[in-house]
Amino acid sequence: GDVHQALSPGMFAQHGVVRAAEALARAKAEIAARGLTVTVVQAYDGYVVAQRKYATAQRAAGEADHFLDLSQKLQSGGEVANSDVIKAKIQDHQQLRNLQEALLTMNKSRLDLAVLLFPDFNENFTVVDDLRLPDPLPAFTEVQATGMKNNPEIKAALAALRQTDQQVKVAWMGMLPTVGIDYFYGIDANQFAVRDRNGLHNLGYSAGATLQFPVWNWGASYSKVKQADLRRQQAHVELGAAQRQLLANLRSFYEEAETSRAELESLSQSAELASDSLRLTTLRYQAGESTVLEVVDAQNTLTQARNAFDDGQIRFQVALAHLQTLTGTF
Secondary structure: OEEEEEEOOOHHHHHHHHHHHHHHHHHHHHHHHHHHHHHHHHHHHHHHHHHHHHHHHHHHHHHHHHHHHHHHHHHHOOOOOHHHHHHHHHHHHHHHHHHHHHHHHHHHHHHHHHHHHOOOOOOOOOOOOOOOOOOOOOOHHHHHHHHHHHOHHHHHHHHHHHHHHHHHHHHHHOOOOEEEEEEEEEEOOOOOOOEOOOOOEOEEEEEEEEEEOOOOOOOHHHHHHHHHHHHHHHHHHHHHHHHHHHHHHHHHHHHHHHHHHHHHHHHHHHHHHHHHHHHHHHHHHHOOOOOHHHHHHHHHHHHHHHHHHHHHHHHHHHHHHHHHHHHOOO
16 A cells, blocks of 8 residues: 655645635636526516516407497497598407417517426416516615625636636746655565564555655746746736726616616606596597597507506616626625
8 A cells, every 4th residue: 555645835826726716616607697697587577578568468459449349339320431440440450460469479488488497398387477666776886886896707807816826826836846755554575464474574564755856847837937927917907807897887787777767657657648648539539529540549659658668677677687797686
């Protein structure tokens, strides 16, 4: 048996390289996990919004049916021309097509979410529509401080810098002498036995040590030092770039989330106003005070307003998810 241990000045530095590599791997794993969160938010809220749009399309189709029936009754009474009924039929057909497209979009978004949720393809799930008017965002200074502290890109850049620092030390230590220690235990005899025929011990041990001095390696050690130093300089540059990019992304994602949230209130009011507009326009049409084109326009405006509000909500959720990839949850 032989127990061997090599001792060199660069052992602890090499250990530092490994620890820095582990920290770098953890930071990259966190980056991937936060990126996955954005994907899940897009798929989940996309399915929720698709359900809402399908419900909106159902209401629009019902309103078109109601208006078609109303125009036919008014035509029977001689109050409107046949052109109004034709326009109402065209609108009814269009809303039915929109309903079919909304159903297709909803089914596709459900399949996209199912792919993310289960290791085996499975559609046996339901989602909760928890989209609502979100709370105000924290102040940008607070978000910036959180981002500088918890950003995995910065953690990865710092870990890479520490790794290159340790690699420089390892390269320099390669120019120093190393020690090798060996401890041997066993039988060194012609007979495989603890004692020989004369009763002497065959089983024994010995130890030895070697000291190696690097004398000449054709400049390889200096080349390794130079390479390690260049990698360290590159890591410094990448850290500075990551810090600047973080500040730019924080500002961009924060403004995107802030703007989309501010627009939600306006979009909600527009949807309510469009609903009132359709109701009043339909009443005016029954009274002979508005045209069929005004009613159709009011119907389309209501559908667009409702869909725009739903799109605004998913836009905010995705913007918030992008922002939290930089800061973590707040």
